[in-house]
Amino acid sequence: MGNALIVAEYKGDALKKVTRAAFTFAKEYTTKQGGEFHILVLGHNLGAVVDECMSYGAAKVHVADNESLANYLAESYAQVVAQVAKDSGAEVVGATASAMTKDLMPRVAAKLDAGMASDIIGISDEGYFDRPVWAGNAIVSAEITSPVKVVTVRGTDFEPAPKGDAGGEKVEVTVSVDLGSLKKRFEQFEEVKSDRPELTEASIIVTGGRGTKGDEGFKLVEGLADLLGAAVGATRAAVDAGWVPNDLQVGQTGKVVAPDLYVAAGVSGAIQHLAGMKGSKTIVAINKDEEAPIFQVADYGLVADLFKALPEMVEEVKKAKG
Numbered sequence: 001m002g003n004a005l006i007v008a009e010y011k012g013d014a015l016k017k018v019t020r021a022a023f024t025f026a027k028e029y030t031t032k033q034g035g036e037f038h039i040l041v042l043g044h045n046l047g048a049v050v051d052e053c054m055s056y057g058a059a060k061v062h063v064a065d066n067e068s069l070a071n072y073l074a075e076s077y078a079q080v081v082a083q084v085a086k087d088s089g090a091e092v093v094g095a096t097a098s099a100m101t102k103d104l105m106p107r108v109a110a111k112l113d114a115g116m117a118s119d120i121i122g123i124s125d126e127g128y129f130d131r132p133v134w135a136g137n138a139i140v141s142a143e144i145t146s147p148v149k150v151v152t153v154r155g156t157d158f159e160p161a162p163k164g165d166a167g168g169e170k171v172e173v174t175v176s177v178d179l180g181s182l183k184k185r186f187e188q189f190e191e192v193k194s195d196r197p198e199l200t201e202a203s204i205i206v207t208g209g210r211g212t213k214g215d216e217g218f219k220l221v222e223g224l225a226d227l228l229g230a231a232v233g234a235t236r237a238a239v240d241a242g243w244v245p246n247d248l249q250v251g252q253t254g255k256v257v258a259p260d261l262y263v264a265a266g267v268s269g270a271i272q273h274l275a276g277m278k279g280s281k282t283i284v285a286i287n288k289d290e291e292a293p294i295f296q297v298a299d300y301g302l303v304a305d306l307f308k309a310l311p312e313m314v315e316e317v318k319k320a321k322g
């Protein structure tokens, strides 16, 4: 019986919430299929994040802490993940579905001669992996027949694992990556700095669509978001119009989110947008067209002009906050 190895993603010293969802997947997988739950954390000068990894009930936490891993490169990271997967007897190698792992995990699969399922949302008792297709309109139950299986896990479909008692074994990984031999080299990382939470980590998101008509409407979206401590999202129409950067896009070709509260202003609710947010716990839609499809998934729908409704909401939230 093989083990389930999860590659941890973190920011600064803290694990990402979506990684904790992948831990839940691994626990569920090993409960159903047997084997142990392991974590792999890679990088350089790893401190608190290793301690945090020790507190989710993994049998082993593999730590690859090396100067050559200071900056993410798919080629170097894939070498180490594949090496640890082999050494740790992994049957499943997983990570949360993210921009980084879209780049990394197919390489890992190729190195391990493994079949891969991306964006999985569940596991059957037989060990099949459920994944959405056609913008979430159908669910495929995929059997991976190779001995080693590589998966990415949708952070929205598994609860983040809670912290438990520290335990398990810490295993130091010997890393021998020759950066000079790689076809790519790291130049620089230009981080988009924002005081707002990241879309995939936020518990509240306020999204603007084409109905915001650009800067003026997006200022209203941002104003409400800041008051609620929320992340700002956008539809592809708003991104394509150049009003906001594309890392804010929610949907089939953007980010998949499932916050506690999702406020959509001036968003029609195209199927490709819904594919990225319909799992949100409470959806509030503001649209001046009462026929807009967004109202079919909304828990609260306001048929109104957002240029009037958003300032009113801001005033009411301010009053409620005192």
Ligand SMILES: Cc1cc2nc3c(=O)[nH]c(=O)nc-3n(C[C@H](O)[C@H](O)[C@H](O)COP(=O)(O)OP(=O)(O)OC[C@H]3O[C@@H](n4cnc5c(N)ncnc54)[C@H](O)[C@@H]3O)c2cc1C
Binding pocket: 208, 209, 210, 211, 212, 234, 235, 236, 237, 238, 249, 250, 251, 252, 253, 254, 255, 265, 266, 267, 268, 269, 270, 271, 272, 273, 276, 286, 287, 288, 289, 292, 304, 305, 306, 307
């Ligand atoms: C392969 C593919 C992938 C795609 N991926 C994505 C994706 O990841 N994410 C995504 O979002 N889209 C995606 N799209 C695009 C998608 O099909 C829609 O075109 C897009 O979501 C529409 O964005 P929107 O709702 O902002 O604009 P529109 O559909 O134009 O809707 C604007 C809405 O604003 C309302 N409105 C206008 N003025 C006001 C006002 N003053 N007050 C209130 N309401 C107002 C209108 O009634 C309308 O319902 C994809 C499309 C394809 C083909």
